[in-house]
């Protein structure tokens with residue numbers, strides 16, 4: 001796929017490990033492996049670091065000196081963007097949407113918010129439901145007015161450039177599986193702003209593995225139709241950068257949005273039980289908004305027999321454990 005043709009700034013510890021989960025495998029009746037993208041480094045790491053390598057590459061090619069982005073209050077994307085900016089001597093302006101409506105002190109001040117401030121980002125809060133793309137433009141305008149050269153990164157870093165990070169991750173998973181003699185049946189990931197799943201889908205298609213390795217997104221926000229449409233459109237746009245129009249098939253895009261619960265960033269007991277299971281069988285820290293919901297989905301899909309006994313399934317750990325400290329009042333109560 002020759003990713004070196006795209007500008008890139010190295011930020012992540014790569015390749016991240018692909019490790020077996022023997023105790024959770026036994027619990028779920030599948031051969032479960034984990035791709036440790038929570039270990040990408042960069043101020044706690046997570047899936048946005050891979051995207052930021054290509055986004056920062058593009059920003060630098062354009063001569064930008066300030067990153068501008070947005071997310072929910074406990075956004076991991078925003079934290080990783082603030083770290084990338086700091087590590088490259090750039091300014092960082094972020095807008096946090098009070099999307100969940102929570103007024104809890106830990107939610108508004110601890111976890112990722114504490115880290116954003118520590119990393120030196122300029123933080124501005126806006127009420128839930130604010131039109132965030134317009135807000136990004138306002139912020140970019142302010143940066144320009146102050147003499148800066150802003151580079152706007154959409155929420156979650158999800159555009160065709162950011163998704164290149166997950167084209168690379170798909171390649172990495174396949175190389176590691178070959179080294180381990182693992183025949184992959186499925187990859188499971190949380191899906192939100194869609195760049196992660198879209199990049200993986202485009203990467204699998206570029207390797208002609210899109211029919212053989214099933215890719216499942218577990219939605220954390222939008223209903224199924226909208227989520228699949230977002231993933232599909234972005235996967236197509238991502239493949240287009242390789243002049244491979246038409247290789248992504250709509251039938252290969254699966255998003256299961258049955259595990260969102262009450263809404264984005266809202267935690268139910270099923271999520272807390274998934275957090276507990278991962279922690280207590282494998283010593284693994286998942287997060288309440290994304291990877292914990294994805295694990296809740298994976299557990300249920302196993303119980304429903306979506307995977308056959310012994311299927312080799314890779315769970316992509318997209319990170320987010322730093323957000324646990326923004327949810328102490330909610331998660332702590334359910335332990």
Ligand SMILES: *Cc1c(COP(=O)(O)O)cnc(C)c1O
Pocket residue numbers: 046047048075076077156158190191192193194195196197287290291318319320
């Ligand atoms: C952003 C995020 C996701 C979702 O990835 P998208 O590319 O936005 O779909 C999953 N897990 C964590 C921890 C995240 O921060």
